Amino acid sequence: xxxxxxxxxxxxxxLAADSSDxxxxxLALLLAGPASGIAFYWFVYRHYxxxxxxxxxERKTAIGAKPVQGWExxxxxxxxxxxxxxxxxNESTHRTRVKRxx
Amino acid sequence: xxPQEPPVIDMANRNLRDGVNRCPRCGSTEIRLRPETGMxxxxxxxxxxxxxxxxxxxxxxxxxxELQGTQVASGAANLCYDTSTALTLKCGGCGAxxxxxxxxxxxxxCHWCRHVLxxxxxxxxxxxPDAVLPFAMTHxxxxxxxxEFASKRRLFADSTFKREFVPENVLxxxxxxxxxxxxxxxxxxxxxxxxxxRYTRGSGKNQQTYxxxxxYQVSRQVSFTVDDLTMESSAQRAHIDTKVNTNNIINxxxxxxxxxxxxxxxxxLTGFTSEKRDMDVSCLQPVLEDxxxxxxxxxxxxxxxxxxxxxxWDAEKLDVHGTxxxxxxxxxxxxxxxxxxxxxxxxxxxxxxxRTGETMGSIPVAKxxxxxASFSLGTVVTAITVAILLAMLL
Numbered sequence: 001x002x003x004x005x006x007x008x009x010x011x012x013x014x015l016a017a018d019s020s021d022x023x024x025x026x027l028a029l030l031l032a033g034p035a036s037g038i039a040f041y042w043f044v045y046r047h048y049x050x051x052x053x054x055x056x057x058e059r060k061t062a063i064g065a066k067p068v069q070g071w072e073x074x075x076x077x078x079x080x081x082x083x084x085x086x087x088x089x090n091e092s093t094h095r096t097r098v099k100r101x102x
Numbered sequence: 103x104x105p106q107e108p109p110v111i112d113m114a115n116r117n118l119r120d121g122v123n124r125c126p127r128c129g130s131t132e133i134r135l136r137p138e139t140g141m142x143x144x145x146x147x148x149x150x151x152x153x154x155x156x157x158x159x160x161x162x163x164x165x166x167x168e169l170q171g172t173q174v175a176s177g178a179a180n181l182c183y184d185t186s187t188a189l190t191l192k193c194g195g196c197g198a199x200x201x202x203x204x205x206x207x208x209x210x211x212c213h214w215c216r217h218v219l220x221x222x223x224x225x226x227x228x229x230x231p232d233a234v235l236p237f238a239m240t241h242x243x244x245x246x247x248x249x250e251f252a253s254k255r256r257l258f259a260d261s262t263f264k265r266e267f268v269p270e271n272v273l274x275x276x277x278x279x280x281x282x283x284x285x286x287x288x289x290x291x292x293x294x295x296x297x298x299x300r301y302t303r304g305s306g307k308n309q310q311t312y313x314x315x316x317x318y319q320v321s322r323q324v325s326f327t328v329d330d331l332t333m334e335s336s337a338q339r340a341h342i343d344t345k346v347n348t349n350n351i352i353n354x355x356x357x358x359x360x361x362x363x364x365x366x367x368x369x370x371l372t373g374f375t376s377e378k379r380d381m382d383v384s385c386l387q388p389v390l391e392d393x394x395x396x397x398x399x400x401x402x403x404x405x406x407x408x409x410x411x412x413x414x415w416d417a418e419k420l421d422v423h424g425t426x427x428x429x430x431x432x433x434x435x436x437x438x439x440x441x442x443x444x445x446x447x448x449x450x451x452x453x454x455x456x457r458t459g460e461t462m463g464s465i466p467v468a469k470x471x472x473x474x475a476s477f478s479l480g481t482v483v484t485a486i487t488v489a490i491l492l493a494m495l496l
Contacts, residue, residue, distance in 0.1 A: 030484070037483070048465045049466075070320070091409075
């Protein structure tokens with residue numbers, strides 16, 4: 001329980017801080033309470049039910065890969081965006097399928 | 103022109119035939135697996151022996167780089183749904199005829215002379231795989247693992263579950279899987295962005311962060327081989343949906359040390375239950391391709407680390423050059439708990455990989471109790487933050 005709380009509280013604070021980027025620390029502090037309650041519920045539920053667990057075949061299967069080949073070309077420039085990340089970034093969500101081409 | 107049948111690797115155990123399956127030393131048919139050693143043992147003379155490992159016997163550990171087309175082992179061949187599930191065996195001990203219902207058991211005892219009769223031929227109903235990975239954990243070890251897993255999740259567990267929890271009821275089950283070797287090439291295309299400048303505008307509460315970035319068209323390609331990718335070959339187990347079942351728990355205890363799988367012998371099943379395979383290679387092909395694409399995406403990820411704002415893959419391509427399919431029974435200690443919540447029933451599993459000891463489970467949650475604890479925590483944190491805010495204002 002204490003271990004869980006130690007894991008949750010910093011994340012809840014981060015969640016609250018994220019929601020108020022530049023809008024002042026007061027709102028972040030006010031949101032920390034509800035955020036920690038929701039985070040606690042979710043963490044405990046996940047710890048008991050393990051609904052996010054599955055075979056990690058990408059890492060736990062013996063794979064013999066040749067060196068990755070590739071190319072890239074600059075096609076555009078973005079100026080003054082407030083977005084921290086590329087819209088729809090998915091380089092780490094390996095199981096989310098995109099359009100398959102033949 | 104009819105479609106060409108894929109080449110078949112004959113993996114049937116030629117040393118055994120249906121009927122009396124005798125101990126090589128004393129001739130008794132009282133044969134069972136001894137999990138402590140992973141060997142078959144004779145209940146009379148205590149002789150111990152093992153079937154050959156299929157990895158060496160059939161060269162499954164080599165040739166991944168040269169795989170071409172689809173190769174299917176004899177135990178993974180298409181199922182015949184019209185095959186009768188009742189086989190009549192002539193007892194080698196007394197000559198009596200004994201019927202074995204292979205839909206439910208692979209052994210039967212002769213009611214006249216008490217010999218154990220075994221099905222060892224690969225009947226095309228999914229009940230006899232190419233290989234079996236014997237249990238290596240005992241019932242007592244599995245009970246300890248399950249008890250340890252559940253004891254870490256007592257506080258918010260459903261009260262009925264806690265009251266009815268009897269880990270000694272765990273069952274040893276051989277689950278059907280397809281173990282696949284593959285050679286493939288994966289290609290992905292998309293766009294990636296690199297930050298060129300980060301700056302702020304405004305001041306005080308109106309301060310905002312802005313970014314400039316270069317945008318790139320990015321493509322990657324990787325060729326790879328996969329050794330012993332393991333997939334559920336029972337449609338019921340392969341259906342993973344955490345809203346209606348907990349099959350993901352059984353999936354999560356993979357992988358197994360499939361390199362140690364041995365040739366089929368019905369003796370390995372004595373004392374355990376088993377589930378039949380009911381999916382053919384053609385049913386599993388889309389699952390395999392999906393997993394190979396995920397592996398391809400995982401392999402190229404380190405090569406795009408310079409795109410600090412991330413990469414969005416828009417298209418992917420997969421060429422499967424060759425595959426080799428082997429059907430296997432893999433050992434699982436399975437604890438099941440039938441739970442009904444607001445009229446919705448669900449079976450919660452706690453599963454133990456009977457080779458590695460990896461344990462995973464789903465414990466029904468006392469949601470009211472958890473909600474109350476979460477609400478209390480939120481209230482306490484809110485009280486603290488309000489106190490801090492008041493102290494800052496005064």
